[in-house]
Amino acid sequence: MELVHSGKVRDVYVDGEDVILVASDRVSVYDVVLPTPIPDKGKILTQLSLWWFDKLSDLVPNHIVSGTDVPAEWAGRAVRCRRLKMIEVECIARGYLAGLGLREYEASGAVSGVPLPTGLLEGSRLPQPIFTPTTKSAPGVGVHDEFITFDDVVSDVGADVAADLRRITLEVYRRGAAIAAEQGVVIADTKLEFGWAPDGTLVLGDELLTSDSSRFWPADDWKPGRPQFAFDKQFVRDWAAGTGWDKKPPAPNVPEEIVEATRARYIEVYERITGERW
Template identity: 65%
Template structure:
């Protein structure tokens, strides 16, 4: 196989006309890969994505989860190549993170005007499409307005991206709420097949691409506990690290705490034991 690309988490190989997408145990915060891996992380992301692909009615890129090299078993997907759209497709149902910061600055998120009085973890009346740029590794994505997306990919494709992103978010949110989980926001990757079908690629609705909060402890106006790498982000900030490479080594206890968060959200969503 030929290594085509090595990203923050995933490596992409070409095998004939197919691609082999391999999720490593690498972890990044603030767009910097940390030197300490999280054991099983790549397998959890892969298996959770496969579960979600089965729940969603949208076309996806999966050809096989078993027809992969033995050394990548459990963490790899054989998939069809896509012409990826040059836009990060993000949906938000709650206000937090960079979306909250933008809202507090000027009352908008990616050009979407929101009502006054919202605060940390406010539930939006209607989920919104908040796209961003796809920055090179090590750089930060920047918010895009819908007009900017239209200028980049054309009005018809821009509308497809918005509708599909919000459909994935709504379907995922409905399923997660049944399991006591709020999906605050999510980022998905979309591309076109050779016949022009808009298709889900990469990962979907994982703790690396989404914010998951426990429903029973949600309270507007405060930071929510989350099933993702937020403890790593908080710890990294507390070290005084300047958010440039190389990142700091992660303590063993925090590695295990992060691993358990990934396992917990997998088990809560799928209803199956990771072990």
């Protein structure tokens, strides 16, 4: 196998016709990898992704070939996938107002060109889920993703493909949010990535509805107008922001209590959503 890419969290190897995606225990915030890993994080992300890919396979083809046919040293944290030509758009669905979406709304009253009602607060539920694509920042250059409009996506990939990306992203979000809601979990937003299979099929790739790609909140604690309890890496972002760090490398070491609390939150949301013990 050949290592062809080492990202902030995943390493990508080519193995014949397939690729092997290996999820590490690394955690990144503000596009910087923190020096302290979160134990079991890679396995939790991988197993939650596989659970969701199985649940949502009727909505869109996905890149999974096998969750078990991988080298033994990566068992549990790696997946064998089809090779895709990735589309250079981050496809984000938002059902609630948080993070960069909240900041964009406060500045312009809209997110990715989608106008929203006045008077919304942090954590507010939107009238309906919206598609808010962003650019994909180049690895290692420290450039944050930026919001683009649906028309920008049309210019990049064409009207038909853009419509498919929006439709599928929102369908996946709605189905996933409904399933999670039955288990007392709010999915505030999520990021999806798509690519082209060799036969021209549009395929869902990367990870799916994990604590790295989504905001998860406990439904019984949700209350607009304040920060929400996070089952995702927002907890680490908030810690990092409170240290006074300038968000540039090198990042500070993460204290043991933050590592343990983050791991516990990743495990709890996995168990809530899947109904399985970690």
